[in-house]
Amino acid sequence: MSEERKLRVGVIGCGHWGPNHIRVFEELDRSMVLACADLNRQRLARVQDRFPHVRTTTRYRELLDDPAIDAIVVATPTATHFELTADCLRAGKHVLVEKPLCLVSHEALQLSDLAHAQRRVLMVGHVFLFNGGIIKLRELIAAGELGQVRYLDAVRTNLGPVRGDVNALYDLATHDISICNYLLASAPVAVSALGRCISQETIEDVAFATLQYPDGTLAHLHASWLNPRKMRTLTAVGSSKMAHWDDVDPQDTLRLYDKGLDEPPYYNSFGEFQYLIRSADVHVPAIKRTEPLLRQAEAFTSWVLDGHRRGPDATDGWRVVATLEAAMESMRNNGAMVDVDPNPRITPTRTMPRAAVPLLGLTGAHADREEQDTKADPVIAR
Numbered sequence: 561m562s563e564e565r566k567l568r569v570g571v572i573g574c575g576h577w578g579p580n581h582i583r584v585f586e587e588l589d590r591s592m593v594l595a596c597a598d599l600n601r602q603r604l605a606r607v608q609d610r611f612p613h614v615r616t617t618t619r620y621r622e623l624l625d626d627p628a629i630d631a632i633v634v635a636t637p638t639a640t641h642f643e644l645t646a647d648c649l650r651a652g653k654h655v656l657v658e659k660p661l662c663l664v665s666h667e668a669l670q671l672s673d674l675a676h677a678q679r680r681v682l683m684v685g686h687v688f689l690f691n692g693g694i695i696k697l698r699e700l701i702a703a704g705e706l707g708q709v710r711y712l713d714a715v716r717t718n719l720g721p722v723r724g725d726v727n728a729l730y731d732l733a734t735h736d737i738s739i740c741n742y743l744l745a746s747a748p749v750a751v752s753a754l755g756r757c758i759s760q761e762t763i764e765d766v767a768f769a770t771l772q773y774p775d776g777t778l779a780h781l782h783a784s785w786l787n788p789r790k791m792r793t794l795t796a797v798g799s800s801k802m803a804h805w806d807d808v809d810p811q812d813t814l815r816l817y818d819k820g821l822d823e824p825p826y827y828n829s830f831g832e833f834q835y836l837i838r839s840a841d842v843h844v845p846a847i848k849r850t851e852p853l854l855r856q857a858e859a860f861t862s863w864v865l866d867g868h869r870r871g872p873d874a875t876d877g878w879r880v881v882a883t884l885e886a887a888m889e890s891m892r893n894n895g896a897m898v899d900v901d902p903n904p905r906i907t908p909t910r911t912m913p914r915a916a917v918p919l920l921g922l923t924g925a926h927a928d929r930e931e932q933d934t935k936a937d938p939v940i941a942r
């Protein structure tokens with residue numbers, strides 16, 4: 561009996577995060593890492609020490625020219641995602657690109673189109689969609705346990721790491737936008753945001769954003785790398801129950817509260833009417849505990865090998881980028897509510913030549929495109 565061929569992976573970017581991708585793709589039975597690239601030789605030397613059989617190079621194009629490599633992980637700074645991902649797709653590689661997909665939404669659309677044209681998988685590393693607590697919360701919401709979700713409130717803070725390429729919104733709130741979209745199975749139509757540049761002149765260390773979803777549900781996000789406490793929380797308030805996710809709490813990561821405001825059974829006049837506070841059981845659902853990054857790698861591997869979509873694609877990535885863009889425009893307008901443009905394809909004035917796009921001064925441009933059938937060619941011969 562012939563053994564199943566493994567997905568052969570290359571990793572571009574071996575800084576803080578890239579080596580974690582190497583580790584998880586090495587750990588899986590159905591994948592292996594052949595080579596990695598980084599501009600920094602010291603970082604490559606560290607990878608070589610840890611994974612002696614993985615080839616290293618400072619020229620990422622060597623990975624693209626290698627026909628033995630099926631798929632590439634792009635784990636470089638956000639500003640480089642568009643060009644590197646496009647190059648990988650043009651070379652016929654499947655791509656798992658770190659979050660956010662890229663800086664601006666028109667580039668996200670180009671990447672989506674390119675992946676489609678090349679019939680290659682383009683998955684975005686929205687890793688929290690592989691977090692056991694978030695998956696359970698989505699199951700509870702989808703099963704109607706919370707009733708109708710009224711609002712979400714997410715906090716993602718820590719002291720560092722401070723980035724010099726993107727602000728706290730792009731770096732941190734990206735995760736929470738992808739989580740909220742996933743939980744609500746929807747995407748925001750408008751955003752209001754404020755941020756402050758404290759440690760650097762033009763890069764916001766802290767941002768507060770409010771997202772409005774089409775059915776009126778609100779999501780509030782607090783993202784900061786200038787905060788004394790590491791917090792990764794999300795509260796979901798529903799019409800019948802409430803839930804609280806705390807990724808930093810290893811015991812009670814997700815709590816489901818049977819709490820809310822109930823109407824009194826009878827009242828004679830409006831003056832007598834008073835909501836009754838319901839404060840019943842707190843339930844701690846069992847959660848499957850596996851490393852989200854490993855699950856993400858497994859999903860990507862399966863998506864490529866088996867040809868069925870298994871995670872966030874370019875359209876999901878584009879929705880997040882489009883929301884970030886609108887939030888940036890709101891920040892520049894002192895928190896004004898900015899619409900998330902539903903169709904950038906018919907608003908060409910918003911698509912600028914790449915050179916004219918400032919790194920952090922982005923304009924809002926979105927599209928609510930139909931979910932594409934992202935089923936790719938299963939490229940691996942058995």
Ligand SMILES: NC(=O)c1ccc[n+]([C@@H]2O[C@H](COP(=O)([O-])OP(=O)(O)OC[C@H]3O[C@@H](n4cnc5c(N)ncnc54)[C@H](O)[C@@H]3O)[C@@H](O)[C@H]2O)c1
Pocket residue numbers: 572573574575576577578597598599600603618620635636637638640658659660685687731
């Ligand atoms: N999902 C998560 O939880 C998570 C966590 C951390 C970082 N990230 C994402 O991962 C990406 C990388 O973040 P990081 O913290 O590792 O950054 P980093 O700056 O530590 O590492 C980036 C590496 O990319 C290399 N690089 C840049 N351009 C290159 C090129 N053209 N060819 C080869 N190498 C190149 C740099 O030399 C550097 O070593 C970012 O997109 C970030 O948002 C995601």
